[in-house]
Structure formats: C-alpha cells, structure tokens
Amino acid sequence: MPRTTRKTDRPDDAASLEAATNAGALGPLHAYVGYALRRAQLAIFQDFIRTLAEVDLRPAQFSVLTLIDAHPGILQSRAAAALGIQKANFVPLIGELERRELTRRVPVDGRSNGMHMTPKGRALLKRARALHDRHHARVTASLGDAELRRLIDVLERLAAVDGAPAH
Amino acid sequence: MPRTTRKTDRPDDAASLEAATNAGALGPLHAYVGYALRRAQLAIFQDFIRTLAEVDLRPAQFSVLTLIDAHPGILQSRAAAALGIQKANFVPLIGELERRELTRRVPVDGRSNGMHMTPKGRALLKRARALHDRHHARVTASLGDAELRRLIDVLERLAAVDGAPAH
C-alpha cells in the first residue's frame, strides 16, 4: 500500500519541480531524475551483482569480457576508454581476468596490447550471459517492449549531457 | 496489461536482446538496461557534482538537507533508512553538516536524535536548490514533460525489483 497522502488535494499543476513535492516520504527528491536514476541503478546492480556471483564476476569484469568478445584484439587503452574506465584502474582489472585465464594480452607493437578471450573465458562468458539474460528479463518484467526501447533511448540521451566521458 | 507477451513465455527476451546487438562500439552492452542506467546516472551525477561544488555540497549532503527540510525533526535512523544509507555511514555525513552549522541534532529521548535545519542550513539549501533546478533543467532539456514523467515512473518501477533497499 503506497502511502495515502490525502491532506492537500489541490490539483497543483505548477510547472516547477516543486509541484511534484511533498508526495512521498522523500520530499522533493521524488521528482528529481538524478535521484530516481541512482535508486534504480543501485537496485538493478544489486540484483545483477547477486546474479553474477554464481560465476564469480563483478559487473565491470562482465562488461570487459563482453567488450573483448565483441571486439577481439581490441587495445587495452581503447577498451578502457570505451568503458569509461581510467587506464590506471584498468590494469588490475584485466590482471585478475588474465590470472584466471579468461583473457590474454598479446603485444601488437612494443607498447600496445591487444586483448583476446581464451576458450575458458568464452565458456565463462557464455554462462554469464545466460545468467545476465535472465536477470535482464526479471528486472524489465514490468516494462513492455516499446517502453524498454524508449527507456534505453532516453537514457542514452541523458548520458550525452556535457561532462560525460566520451565513448 | 503491462507485459506484452505476444507469443509464449519462452526465453524470447534473450533473442530480442541479441537482435539489438553488434550495433555500436560497445557490442551487446548497448542493449543492456543496467549498463545504460549506469552511464546515464554517472553522466548526470558528474554534472550535478560540478553544479553543487559552488555551495560545497556533495549529492548525499544535498539529499540529507532536502530530506530534513521536508521532514523537520526526523530521526537520524529514519532519515538514513529513507535515503538508503547505512546508519554507520550516516554519522560522519551529518557530523560534517553539523560542524558547518547547517543542521542540528536535538535529542528526543535518551537514545534518539531529531534532525533540524539551522537558518544557515536553510539559506544554503535555498541556493543549492536553485543550482539544482538549473542542473535539472539542463539535463532534461532533451525530454518533453510527458517523457520526463514517464521516465520517473519507469525508474521507480525498476527500483522496485527485489533486492532493492526498502524506503
């Protein structure tokens, strides 16, 4: 049961943010896109993290494997930039993947590494992707097909605000 | 009515997920709601953090001030729970706000504190809210009014997946 705030029943169509205020327990926060985004992202990631625990992967590791699988031989620097991860922080990330023999670094010239999946990495990614797809179906269960497409479209427009890392 | 299951309940979702694949530089990641959510949230928060820097507030501090202002006297524990912040992590957060004389803790019984805004806190929040509103207008500039309402609605449904912190 969602909170019967029946006190003030005025239509209150003011165009400002304040209009949607005083509704829930969070006050104006309820009307803020950034706040709603953060809560949704946290909730979904929590589900995703639990989902991936079965294959001992965290979201960032999953995204790296997915990217390498889609772009075999991609340079370390390109991969890091594409995912919005600092190259310095990327080093221990792929170091762990390589330690587990899921990926391989192959020098392409004296200073660059191409990144590749190992058979073991491909096998694990296949399992992880199956888990992800069930997770994805679960969290989007309340959304229609068109609604989902619109959501992704809107999110990508939002991500394009100035200050977003380029990729 | 929510779910548009046209055919059967078979894992068709996975197939449609793959369909939107191979499009961009990120491979399948482009079709994943969680990934799109994370990128959008990061981009918007980056803009928000820069926006609030002018009043030396971080997003969490802004949300605490907003909550206290909407619910004067709210208990520390209730506030932390409402914002999805661990009570242990809430202590240094409000300690800093109190050190800056923006909020005040008033004991209501021997073990509970009611939280209140100081005049200084209200004045700063007013400035912060003006900054926020400009930020909000900026990041939602590409969205129509109805689109914005739909987005918030969808995000709140997504945040309701099992595993989300209660509030």
Place this chain on the structure above:
DNA sequence: TATTGTTATACTCTATAACTATA
C-alpha cells in the same frame, strides 16, 4: 614529443561487526 601501459597513492562510498546507552 606523444602515447601505452604501469605503479603508487588517496579519497569517496559502501558494508559489517561490535560496542554504549538507553527503551
């Protein structure tokens, strides 16, 4: 000179356990 990968470091956010004092 600019770029790739690397190390070291620091700061924020988050999570847990354990303690105290009160109810």
Place this chain on the structure above:
DNA sequence: TATAGTTATAGAGTATAACAATA
C-alpha cells in the same frame, strides 16, 4: 531484549601524478 547512535575497519570504485618503454 531490542533499538539508536557510534566507532573502527575493510573493501570496492575512482581520480591523479609520475614513470619507463616505445612510437
């Protein structure tokens, strides 16, 4: 016995600076 607040601590994630080797 349970709750509110606190302390301490550890783990992620992220950011910057500096460096070596190479282009």
